[in-house]
Amino acid sequence: xxxxxxxxxxxxxxMPLQRHSGYASCxxxxxxxxxxxxxICFIEIDTNNLRTDQDFRLKVQExxxxxxxxxxxxxNIDMVKCFPLDYMHLVCLGVMKKLLVLWCYGKPxxxxxxxxxxxxxxxxxxxxxxxxxxxxxxxxxxxWKATEFRQFxxxxxxxxxxxxxxxxxxxxxxTLHISITILSCKKHFKDxxxxxxxxxxxxxxxxxxxxxxxISHNVHNLLHLTDDVKILAPLDEFSAFPFENYLQxxxxxxxxxxxxxxxxxxxHSERVAQNNIQSKSIxxxxxxxxxxxxxxxxxxxLNMSVMSSQPNFEETVDSDFSSYTICSKCTxxx
Numbered sequence: 001x002x003x004x005x006x007x008x009x010x011x012x013x014x015m016p017l018q019r020h021s022g023y024a025s026c027x028x029x030x031x032x033x034x035x036x037x038x039x040i041c042f043i044e045i046d047t048n049n050l051r052t053d054q055d056f057r058l059k060v061q062e063x064x065x066x067x068x069x070x071x072x073x074x075x076n077i078d079m080v081k082c083f084p085l086d087y088m089h090l091v092c093l094g095v096m097k098k099l100l101v102l103w104c105y106g107k108p109x110x111x112x113x114x115x116x117x118x119x120x121x122x123x124x125x126x127x128x129x130x131x132x133x134x135x136x137x138x139x140x141x142x143x144w145k146a147t148e149f150r151q152f153x154x155x156x157x158x159x160x161x162x163x164x165x166x167x168x169x170x171x172x173x174x175t176l177h178i179s180i181t182i183l184s185c186k187k188h189f190k191d192x193x194x195x196x197x198x199x200x201x202x203x204x205x206x207x208x209x210x211x212x213x214x215i216s217h218n219v220h221n222l223l224h225l226t227d228d229v230k231i232l233a234p235l236d237e238f239s240a241f242p243f244e245n246y247l248q249x250x251x252x253x254x255x256x257x258x259x260x261x262x263x264x265x266x267x268h269s270e271r272v273a274q275n276n277i278q279s280k281s282i283x284x285x286x287x288x289x290x291x292x293x294x295x296x297x298x299x300x301x302l303n304m305s306v307m308s309s310q311p312n313f314e315e316t317v318d319s320d321f322s323s324y325t326i327c328s329k330c331t332x333x334x
Contacts, residue, residue, distance in 0.1 A: 015083075016067035020217035024063040027051065027083060028224040032063070037213035042220035045204055053078045084228040085221050088240045091180055092149040094218030099173065100152075102210055103165075110210055116164050123160040146244065153177060154184075169209055175202040176222075183225060184235045196226040 179198035253267035
C-alpha cells in the first residue's frame with residue numbers, strides 16, 4: 001500500500017488541481033476562499049467539511065479539479081490522506097517567511113521600527129558565534145534558506161524577539177513555535193490535540209493582528225497539519241528537506257543552462273563508469289580475475305541441477321596481471 005507521496009514534488013499534469021491562488025485550492029477540505037485585497041484568502045476557521053478519497057474521485061467540488069489525475073490508477077492509494085502537506089514550504093518558507101516580511105516590510109500597522117529591526121539583526125549576528133556544528137548555517141541577515149527560517153522558528157526566534165515584539169504578537173509567534181515543535185518530535189505525540197488547538201489559536205489571532213487579507217493558503221493549511229502527523233509521522237520524516245539537500249549535488253553536474261536533463265544523465269553515466277573502473281582495479285589487486293567464460297564443461301557437481309547456473313572459465317588473471325591456463329575449459333568460479 002502507498003504510504004504517502006510528497007505533494008510539492010508532483011508536476012501539474014500528474015495532479016491537475018487548483019493551485020494555491022484558486023478559490024477551492026485546499027487539498028484537505030472543501031472550503032472556498034474569498035477575494036480580499038487582490039488575493040484569495042481563507043478566513044473561515046471551521047475545517048469540519050473535510051475532503052475524502054471518494055469525494056476526490058467523484059469530483060464533488062468541481063472547482064477543485066482541472067482534470068483527472070493519472071495517480072488515481074495506483075492501487076490502494078487515498079487521494080487525500082496519501083498526499084501530506086510539506087512543512088518546509090508550508091511553515092518555513094510560507095508562514096514564517098510571511099511573518100518576517102510583515103515585521104520588516106509590511107504596512108505601518110504591522111511593521112517594526114528600524115531601531116527594533118536593527119536590534120533583532122544584531123542579536124542574530126551575536127548568536128552566530130554560539131551556534132553548534134549540528135546546524136548547517138549560522139544566523140545571518142539576508143537571503144535566508146528554508147533551514148534558516150526553520151532555525152529561527154525553533155531556536156533563535158524566541159530569544160531574539162522577546163521584548164522587541166508586542167506582547168500579543170510575541171504570544172502569537174510562540175503558539176506557532178510550540179505547536180510545530182510538538183509536531184516535529186515523536187516524544188511529544190501525547191500533546192497532538194494541544195498542538196491542534198494552538199494552531200487554531202494562531203490562525204485566529206493572526207487574523208486579528210495582521211488582517212484577514214493575510215490568511216493565505218499556507219496559513220489556512222496549518223489547521224490540517226496535525227491530521228497528517230497523526231496519520232504518518234513527525235514532520236521531519238515526510239518533509240522536503242532531504243530532497244532539497246540532494247539538489248545541490250544535482251546542481252553541480254550542470255555546466256550550462258541548455259539541456260539540463262541531458263547533462264545530468266551524462267554526468268551520472270560518467271560517474272557509474274568511473275565507479276566500475278575503480279571496482280575492477282580493486283578486484284584485480286586482491287582477487288584473481290576469470291576470463292573466457294564458457295558453459296561446455298567439464299566440471300563435476302554433486303547437485304547436477306545447478307550445473308547450468310555455474311559459469312566456467314578457461315583462464316585466470318592474477319594480481320600481477322599474469323595469465324594462467326589451469327586446464328583447458330575446466331576453471332570454475334562459484
